[in-house]
């Protein structure tokens with residue numbers, strides 16, 4: 001393997017430790033511990049696992065987290081009423097509505113209901129809109145895209161003037177990552193399912209962020225020698241040698257690409273751990289915003 005491994009697990013652990021220390025400093029000063037409320041509607045098993053992981057991470061950082069569960073047949077009004085109640089609760093600094101919501105609920109309307117100052121997932125349309133506007137900073141950046149940027153910055157990657165390719169244009173990963181890279185002065189090409197000649201576009205990329213959800217989509221001979229490759233994909237593939245019968249792979253053929261790239265994130269252990277670390281970071285930021293000391297204090 002030629003590429004340097006970008007160790008997301010270690011970087012995320014360091015960030016979580018930093019958040020924990022800052023929480024302890026707040027509490028020592030008599031300020032309230034940050035409070036996160038999760039909203040889970042229905043019984044989607046994957047969502048239940050994600051919410052459990054988020055509560056556990058909060059607990060480890062001494063962030064107070066409370067879970068709110070509504071049945072799958074909850075009405076739009078019931079979900080929005082709950083969010084309004086959490087908006088009004090001074091002990092709750094961040095609100096996370098676990099997506100996807102059950103069919104029949106209007107996700108965008110629910111996300112719109114979350115107070116901008118408590119939108120720790122960064123999916124409020126105004127927060128997303130500000131990402132696309134020059135000079136207007138969002139209050140919160142969605143956790144996975146923020147994790148991607150943190151890994152690039154932590155690894156000292158020069159983004160200004162770099163050619164970046166983002167594979168995928170979803171609301172939660174591809175599009176915000178592309179906007180953040182533009183903000184960082186990269187020249188960005190966004191590829192999606194209708195893009196022609198994807199390998200040729202990727203060969204021009206100094207930085208590649210892959211978020212398509214297709215196992216090992218990016219091959220070694222597509223990648224420019226020395227490029228930095230961030231693999232957001234998390235895909236299960238069958239593996240009879242594992243007790244579980246499967247293993248996780250990214251959107252990048254790791255072994256091939258690691259021979260060509262300059263730096264690469266593994267799956268698992270790359271972007272995944274950063275997502276939760278950034279949620280904790282955002283919740284601490286929300287508590288600082290609520291202190292009333294303004295933006296300068298919330299960086």
Ligand code: NAP
Pocket residue numbers: 144167168169170171172173174191192193194195198211212213214232233234235271272273275
């Ligand atoms: P998504 O909503 O399904 O979006 C996939 C994107 O890939 C779409 O923009 C789609 O294009 C594009 N695409 C699909 N097939 C393509 C092809 N053959 N060529 C080029 N582009 C193609 O997925 P997502 O939610 O963004 O997630 C992407 C991956 O990241 C998944 O593996 C997911 O599990 C993973 N993920 C990881 C984390 C983490 O914390 N590590 C967090 C979120 C997601 P169109 O827009 O044209 O359909």
